[in-house]
Amino acid sequence: MPTKLDTPPTAREATGDATVPRPPAETSAPRAERPRARRRFSPQARDRVLAVLSPLALLVLWELASRAGVLDDRFFPPPTEIASTFVELAKSGELWSNTWISVRRVLLGLALGATPALIIGLAMGLYRPVRAVLDPLVAATYPIPKSAIVPLLLLIFGLGEMSKIVMVAIGAFFPVVINTSAGVQEIPPIYRDVGRNYGASRWQTFRTIALPGAAPLIMTGLKLAVGLGLILIVIAEMIGAKSGLGFMIWNAWQIFAVPTMYVGLITISILGVLFTLALTELERVLIPWRRAR
């Protein structure tokens, strides 16, 4: 059948089984199992195990060193002590309320920063004049350390929620706008030609070419934005807040509750992992055409 000629043969057809002396009916099943049985883990499974083992090993080392006095346990309390403080703080509700306050600020800040960044980034990628106007502005404001504008934000927005949310928003804006613009510019020009040839309107070009074409890089921008958002929220809360994980850590320093400091640090890193997992899942749903790569 000629129409099937350009479908590639399956791997099994291609490798064949011509050298097997016995009838294939008896041999094919065990032969297929054997390579899998010989190697107990797939490389992916092995990587996952290693990824869990390495931090565990570090914790055990830390525990032993701290208990043996190799590490000064005033600064490096053993992990078991940190864990019991963690449980204490969780039970009293202090940990949850501070975590939730920080998470809420990060989420609102991300929404406030990434939404305009996405729209501006798409416009910059699609239209040269927009790029010509905004590129230098982005380049000039991007390197300003975001932590250095906390005092200014406190002046403008006061000690309330808004100053923290805006802090995160500013941090989230840059990676998203830069990545979105780059993502659109990296779309092969042929797709723009297709859009023009098939009569795509300006909005349709946005929707069907620029946005999906730039989506992989936009997701990268969002992941960077989340990391930056967590860093910035802690800084902002240390300076101008009476709640949140940043405040909890700062307060623990003031009262020399070192294990509480560690609980704060660990919670932030767990948040980082959870945010990344959520974004990876979001990526899988939003960018299905990348799944197999």
Add this chain to the structure above:
Amino acid sequence: MTVAAPEIRIEGLVKEFPTKRGVVTAVDHLSVTIEPGSFFVVVGPSGCGKSTLLRMLAGLEEPTAGIAELQGGSGDRPANAMVFQGESIFPWMTVSDNAAYGLRMRRVPARERREVVSEWLDKTGLSEFADAYPHQLSGGMKQRVALARAFANDADVLLMDEPFSALDELTKTVLQQELLRIWSDTGKTVVFITHSVDEAVALGDKIMVMSARPGRQKAMFDVPFERPRDVLELRKRPGYGELVYEIWESLRSEVDGGER
């Protein structure tokens, strides 16, 4: 189903590109008449401006002088649909969304869109891949999707820019035959660019040979073989070898000239 195919006007067409080493003339005073409903093939060496010619017909480039016009696009049907060289189907859309692209841009209602698309996926042998993404397809399959997208848009003129040039010989031959089968009962005009003489003879009614830069009309050949054609069987026909040879003769000096 025969549509009133539009006229294609190419008169005194000139296209110049400014470069660092001065102005390069890609197309030089080209005038051609293309019979409505015919399969018109343009052959020429690389860089002879044949792609530029097609892009001007598609409205993707503005002529420097002269006319490149497709009259038509009756009602809300578009005047032309292009099948591009290389990978032009959107990696972020499924096969059926890709095929539906032109219809969607024209805001054809979803139900009608589905019907038209499923018909063309059927004709191009893609039905079982409707929900697949391009990265799951072979090169030949991707070009089938590009063909389905162009045909489904129901344009009067199909502009094809070396659509099969990146494919292996076997796949290419299969797709040439498929293209002839799909095209045969549409009555649409096709302008097909290629650098393969065999492909030109297998597909075309008329073949225009273009000279190397600047692109001018060097020669025009009529292909005498009746339709429907079998692109393989054609090769043992009397007259096939002579025609291929004559076209090659006409091209040879151009290729030599380009190499020197």
